[in-house]
Amino acid sequence: MLSNLTYLDAPAPLWLVAVFLGTVLLAVALLLHLCYRADIWLLPPALLLGWWLLLQGILVYMGFYRNLYAVPPRLLVLGVGPPLVAMVGLLLTRSGRSLLARFDLVGLTRLSVVRIPVELCLYGLALHHLVPDLITFADRNLDLAAGLTAPLAAYWFRGRLMGPRLLLLWHAGSLVLLLNVVVLAAGSVPTPWQQLGFSQPNVAVLHWPFVWLPTFIVPLVLFSHVAALRQLLASPHKTAPLQPSSRADEWHLEPWFIGRSGSRGRTGLGRFLRAKSGRKPTGLAGR
Known part of the structure; x- marks a missing residue:
């Protein structure tokens, strides 16, 4: 069955582009805040993210993704x-799992609020x-429910009105909702593998800035879950981050990100948004 490509070249209205760009900025801010809370130097992830978004924009501008028969x-x-x-690499390596354990559960939960403007877009x-x-x-698509309940789940967990088991159920349910919409969206993109939406395929992701939805926002939300x-399912001794070697004075996977005791360089770019010390932990270790 052939897709209806009548609207393949139709532009999105400017107000919708503006709303989506605001959504991307919100996602970037939430991600950098997560890194800040995890005592990670923000410059490397910010540069990596900027390069990735720019690369996707260039590929769209060149029409690279418009080859629908590849x-x-x-x-x-x-x-x-x-x-x-990259996500699989973090899960399969010891230093990657250590890095995942540093992220704040409240922040990981709160990140799903980005799904609200995504669904409106x-x-x-x-x-x-x-x-x-x-x-x-x-x-x-029922993914809006995860976005609407995310701030409540984060607030209740932070205030200890919700325990780890309930938060585990929330993340598991939200992950199911995310995978549901991912399957629907991927199955309706006009490719040789298309299975859904032939009367109106998913052509928005082939255009800027909406290409950032499957290449940035969806992977980010998946990463948060x-x-x-992993933190909620792991035993306490597995959730504790690795201690850096006194000889190496830095982490194995993230030498650009974390030094001993979370310190960074004290001059130049090393001062880029240094982490605040003495914060109250909001993960499992702080409960």
Whole structure:
């Protein structure tokens, strides 16, 4: 069955582009705040993120993702694949698991608020025939529920009104909702593997800035659930971060990120948003 590509080149309205760009900025701010809370020097992740977003924008401008007949789909290989590979690397390496354990559970939970404007953007894109209705909250997408409950879950966990088990259930349920919309959205992109949305395929992700949805925002939300679930499922001795070697004076995976006791360089770029000391822990270790 052939996709209806009538709106493949149709531009999104400027107000919708502006709302989505604001959503991306919110996601960036939440990610950098997570790194700040984890005592990670912000300059390297900020530069890496800026390079990644710029690269995706350039690929869209060059029309690289517009080859709808490439196998495997180019968006999967160079857009979605690298963040997933990086996430698997964090899970499979000892130093990567140590880095995941540093992130604040409250911040990881609160990050899902970004799903609220994302769902509003998807609904607006559907009204302009750039995505199918089935990936909006008006049809099969229930992901908005995770975004609306995220601030409540974060607040209740921080105030100890919600225990780790309930937070575990929340993250597991939110992950299921995320995977549901990912399957719907991926299955409706006009590629040789398309299975859904033939009357109105998901063409928005082939354009800037909406390419940042599958290449940045979705992997970021997935990362928040993976990191949180690993902390909540791990035993206490596994959630404790590794101690740096006194000889090496730095971490194995993140020598640019963390020095001894979370210190950074004291001059030049090393002062870029240094972490605040003496914060009250809001993860499992602080409970």
